[in-house]
Amino acid sequence: MMKERLTRRALAALALCSLALMAGPALAQGKPIRIGAVVSATGPASFLGDPQQKTLEMDVQKINAAGGVLGRKLELVLYDDASDANKANAFARRLIIQDEVDAILGASTTGSTMAMVPQVEAAKVPNISLAAASVIVEPVKPWVFKMPHSDRMAAQKVLEEMKKRGFTQFALLSDTGGFGKSGRTETLKMAGTLGMKVVEDQQYGEKDTDMTPQLTKVKSSPAQAILVFGTGQAPAIIARNYQQLGVQQPLYTTHGQASTEFIRIAGKASEGVRMPSPALLIAKSLPASDPQRDVSADYVKNYEGQFKADVSTFGGYAHDALLLLVDAIKRAGGTDKAKVRDAIEQTRGFVGVSGIYTMSAQDHMGLDVTAFRMVEIRDGAFKEVK
Numbered sequence: 001m002m003k004e005r006l007t008r009r010a011l012a013a014l015a016l017c018s019l020a021l022m023a024g025p026a027l028a029q030g031k032p033i034r035i036g037a038v039v040s041a042t043g044p045a046s047f048l049g050d051p052q053q054k055t056l057e058m059d060v061q062k063i064n065a066a067g068g069v070l071g072r073k074l075e076l077v078l079y080d081d082a083s084d085a086n087k088a089n090a091f092a093r094r095l096i097i098q099d100e101v102d103a104i105l106g107a108s109t110t111g112s113t114m115a116m117v118p119q120v121e122a123a124k125v126p127n128i129s130l131a132a133a134s135v136i137v138e139p140v141k142p143w144v145f146k147m148p149h150s151d152r153m154a155a156q157k158v159l160e161e162m163k164k165r166g167f168t169q170f171a172l173l174s175d176t177g178g179f180g181k182s183g184r185t186e187t188l189k190m191a192g193t194l195g196m197k198v199v200e201d202q203q204y205g206e207k208d209t210d211m212t213p214q215l216t217k218v219k220s221s222p223a224q225a226i227l228v229f230g231t232g233q234a235p236a237i238i239a240r241n242y243q244q245l246g247v248q249q250p251l252y253t254t255h256g257q258a259s260t261e262f263i264r265i266a267g268k269a270s271e272g273v274r275m276p277s278p279a280l281l282i283a284k285s286l287p288a289s290d291p292q293r294d295v296s297a298d299y300v301k302n303y304e305g306q307f308k309a310d311v312s313t314f315g316g317y318a319h320d321a322l323l324l325l326v327d328a329i330k331r332a333g334g335t336d337k338a339k340v341r342d343a344i345e346q347t348r349g350f351v352g353v354s355g356i357y358t359m360s361a362q363d364h365m366g367l368d369v370t371a372f373r374m375v376e377i378r379d380g381a382f383k384e385v386k
Contacts, residue, residue: 040082
């Protein structure tokens with residue numbers, strides 16, 4: 001009798017173990033995919049982070065309504081670093097240790113991204129940055145990727161445009177933040193490559209509210225054009241100062257100002273300003289043959305329909321980052337971090353609103369200068385320069 005009872009217990013224990021083993025994959029299958037995000041929804045860089053937060057929340061809701069990814073819902077764990085790199089560093093740690101996310105999107109700025117890099121690299125968590133500076137992915141960092149066009153590409157696009165117009169010497173105004181510093185370095189290198197000369201090299205603080213001293217020097221210089229390399233509201237203030245001083249040299253900014261927010265802040269002073277931009281800003285005028293037309297038009301329709309506000313290229317980077325990550329998770333067959341990292345790196349021909357991405361072990365951005373369109377602000381709107 002005792003032997004029979006022991007046999008029954010052993011069989012019951014074995015059955016429970018079998019059920020647990022069978023339930024494990026099922027539970028994992030139903031567990032939400034946790035996507036962490038750090039954006040600058042407030043603070044000086046809120047013009048970047050606010051549309052990124054809205055975009056991520058909108059897209060996650062849309063994906064979940066359609067059934068999720070691999071039968072699992074997406075769970076967005078998002079923090080606002082308030083444009084503070086130290087906060088971004090702390091939030092990255094929280095996302096990794098406390099929230100146990102499967103991947104991280106962000107940050108919005110170069111400074112915040114670079115503050116997060118040591119955390120994601122040490123923990124081996126896939127990270128797709130929404131910031132632009134080349135230093136984010138050069139040299140290549142195994143677990144870090146980025147969506148925005150690089151500062152080097154922006155410098156190349158602008159300087160080639162200047163050269164087409166017969167300008168061989170120009171003034172450079174760059175901010176002292178991470179994007180401005182990196183952009184200044186890349187612009188000086190590119191100028192040398194293209195045989196152009198920087199005749200005025202001025203800098204300003206990201207939070208400065210008056211750049212007339214720098215522009216006064218530029219106005220009296222032999223510069224034939226001006227390039228402003230920075231983010232935030234300062235370039236719009238420069239445009240206003242430029243108009244107030246009656247500066248005549250053509251004014252260029254970078255893709256860091258490719259947003260209607262720049263037009264809103266600069267007002268009439270934005271007229272005539274040129275900058276490189278993704279196709280998104282001119283989505284409605286793209287020809288039917290353009291592979292980016294449909295994806296761009298769809299994002300514009302969804303975003304503007306839900307938020308009653310114009311899209312920005314910054315929100316577009318978040319849109320592309322999330323969908324590229326989802327595509328990688330599908331190809332990886334799950335959320336194993338190493339497999340997802342490899343799948344991101346193996347991305348080929350991914351059509352986004354910011355460009356057509358092809359990653360590799362040597363290239364964790366996946367774009368070249370052809371992903372940019374040169375645009376000019378005319379009558380308060382962006383128009384492509386042919």
